[in-house]
Amino acid sequence: MGLWNSTLGSGFILMGILNDSGSPELLCATIAVLYMLALTSNGLLLLVITMDARLHVPMRQLSLMDLLFTSVVTPKALVDFLHQENTISFGGCALQMFLALTLGGAEDLLLAFMAYDRYVAICHPLNYMVLMSPRVCCLMVATPWILASLNALGHTLYTMHFPFCMSQEIRHLLCEIPPLLKLACADTSRYELMVYVTGVTFLLPPLCVIVASYMLILFTVLHMSSNEGRQKALVTCSSHLTVVGMFYGAATFMYVLPSSFHSPKQDNIISVFYTIVTPALNPLIYSLRNKEVMGALRRILGKYMLPTPSIF
Numbered sequence: 340m341g342l343w344n345s346t347l348g349s350g351f352i353l354m355g356i357l358n359d360s361g362s363p364e365l366l367c368a369t370i371a372v373l374y375m376l377a378l379t380s381n382g383l384l385l386l387v388i389t390m391d392a393r394l395h396v397p398m399r400q401l402s403l404m405d406l407l408f409t410s411v412v413t414p415k416a417l418v419d420f421l422h423q424e425n426t427i428s429f430g431g432c433a434l435q436m437f438l439a440l441t442l443g444g445a446e447d448l449l450l451a452f453m454a455y456d457r458y459v460a461i462c463h464p465l466n467y468m469v470l471m472s473p474r475v476c477c478l479m480v481a482t483p484w485i486l487a488s489l490n491a492l493g494h495t496l497y498t499m500h501f502p503f504c505m506s507q508e509i510r511h512l513l514c515e516i517p518p519l520l521k522l523a524c525a526d527t528s529r530y531e532l533m534v535y536v537t538g539v540t541f542l543l544p545p546l547c548v549i550v551a552s553y554m555l556i557l558f559t560v561l562h563m564s565s566n567e568g569r570q571k572a573l574v575t576c577s578s579h580l581t582v583v584g585m586f587y588g589a590a591t592f593m594y595v596l597p598s599s600f601h602s603p604k605q606d607n608i609i610s611v612f613y614t615i616v617t618p619a620l621n622p623l624i625y626s627l628r629n630k631e632v633m634g635a636l637r638r639i640l641g642k643y644m645l646p647t648p649s650i651f
Contacts, residue, residue: 350428355512356607357420367420370611373619374413380622381406397453400480404449405618408442411435412513412614429499432514437495439513443613444487444541447590450583451545452479457579458552461572462559490537501525510603512610517598531598538594542587549583578624585620589613 357363357370381402388399412435419425427435456479459470498516501523511518516534520527556576563569589612592601601609 350426350507351432351514352508353416353419353425353427353513354508354510355416355419355425356611357416363420367417370413370615371417373615374409374417377405377409377413377615377619377622381618384622397449397456397476397479400449400483401446401453402622404442404446405621408439408446409615409618411438411442412610416512427514432509432519433495433499436498436514436516436519437491439515439614440491440494441484441488443590444490445483446586447541448483448486448545449479450586451548452483453579454549454552454583457576458556461556461576490541494534494537497530501527510607512607513614515593515610517593518603518606534594538590542590542595546587553580581624582617582621585617586613589617 357367384402385399385406388402415427415435456471459467463470494516498519501520502525503519503522504524506522509518509522520531520534553576556572560569560572560576563572589609592609593606593613
């Protein structure tokens, strides 16, 4: 089979979920609404958390990652559908892959750190300020970004070095490793094993930390004498576990399950889930259900919004 020139002057065609949908206009409108919801809710949370120093830095990072993650994919998908232009340059594809892997990997690690934060807050409240000092919080923020960006850089460079076949169609919403490897004209079996090992390494240890943290939290909560404290802890943890379940379930399906267990159409649906749906729902089911966040929002609105004078 012949090769096409896979250089910075070449490009790909992203065959996203909108083109294969039975009702593309309705799906496009739904995705647009979800994107606006993600922008509004995450932007509002970033504003509130930035203006209120009492709120957690990791929470701000989660909103920032969600906002950037969905913005890497959604605007291009919508514009491409409206203009009927699905091409992406070789460099643009590499950049999109790097950003998506960085943001996805960073959020994966951050969720584990946030679970540990909840464990310390509920199981060791008297030592919270010692165990979660500003230095520890900065480390919790920097570590996901550094590890994820290094991992993303290595995978992006290695994936894009392959020669690609005549077909330039990527049957996916965005440039990701699995659909791109299907276009390669070289033996990618060893690299696919490396991707699998990396996926397991990035997913399994953080997931173990999350499960262990919440098992200890559940044990502590069940022994609380205060019904109100027990209920508050369970609500907070259940909302966090909802976020974790959505994110890790989609990531496991895409990067851990063998490709023979899922079709390109299923991959497209999953990609929509973790790049568009999850960033839109995260603030609603996690941060905006947090009493501290809602209290900060009320304080800011009360401080900066003047009361409307009565006309009667």
